[in-house]
């Protein structure tokens with residue numbers, strides 16, 4: 001029994017050491033990537049479920065490593081958050097997104113994801129304002145997606161950030177709704193214009209009637225409060241029909257398009273505007 005215990009300790013030690021080494025490697029690589037233009041911003045359409053038209057593009061960061069290939073944001077965003085690099089990275093993404101949005105028709109918005117750290121950082125709203133100003137983008141065309149984890153602690157900096165930018169006309173969306181510690185009080189406290197229902201709800205709609213009932217209830221609440229409800233991760237026509245029937249007003253997912261580089265986003269827009 002004794003030797004078994006020891007072996008187990010070693011196993012965990014190795015696993016942890018490996019994981020830490022991997023993080024450090026990502027960190028070093030990411031520093032280089034920021035300097036050497038290995039990052040780019042892709043855009044995924046968010047579509048009006050009634051008209052089928054693109055209302056917003058969500059900006060999603062992409063990393064194409066010269067040797068390792070594409071690295072997922074799910075892998076490097078947490079590292080960027082831990083190391084504080086998210087501040088530089090996030091401001092860069094917002095600036096890029098604002099610049100690209102200026103090339104679209106004025107009724108198409110752009111959404112960016114902000115991590116809690118970015119919002120709590122001193123002078124956080126300045127990074128956003130600078131990006132808007134540099135691009136000359138109307139603040140009303142910018143949407144900021146935040147997750148519930150941000151709101152758990154009722155932080156003064158967060159409240160200030162949201163109210164300062166809301167005053168300029170920037171809109172806020174509650175991302176990944178249904179995955180975290182959802183509380184209706186957030187929706188009551190913060191001026192969200194959108195709620196994005198997480199993909200896990202959308203994909204389980206066909207299986208269970210319960211998730212359908214939940215989406216329906218959220219959509220009903222949204223329409224009463226004047227918020228749009230976005231169904232995330234719509235992958236096929238059945239899901240599209242289901243979320244539409246449940247009352248979602250907007251949809252996003254592979255059924256419509258994956259995130260694409262800016263030149264393809266422009267083509268998507270020009271196609272729908274020609275017809």
Ligand code: C2E
Pocket residue numbers: 044059060061072073074077090093113114115145175176199232233234235252253254255259
């Ligand atoms: P998210 O904000 O929930 O973004 C949606 C994710 O779902 C994206 O993954 C998108 O490519 C993926 N997706 C969209 N439609 C579908 C679908 O129909 N099926 C499936 N299976 N997936 C779909 P991505 O780009 O890998 O990003 C993952 C997460 O990384 C994002 O989740 C977001 O939390 C974070 N992230 C991405 N870009 C940024 C950024 O610039 N800043 C920050 N702070 N976080 C970012």
Ligand code: CA
Pocket residue numbers: 058113145175
């Ligand atoms: Ca998002």
Ligand code: CA
Pocket residue numbers: 175176196198232
């Ligand atoms: Ca999401």
Ligand code: CA
Pocket residue numbers: 176
């Ligand atoms: Ca997510």
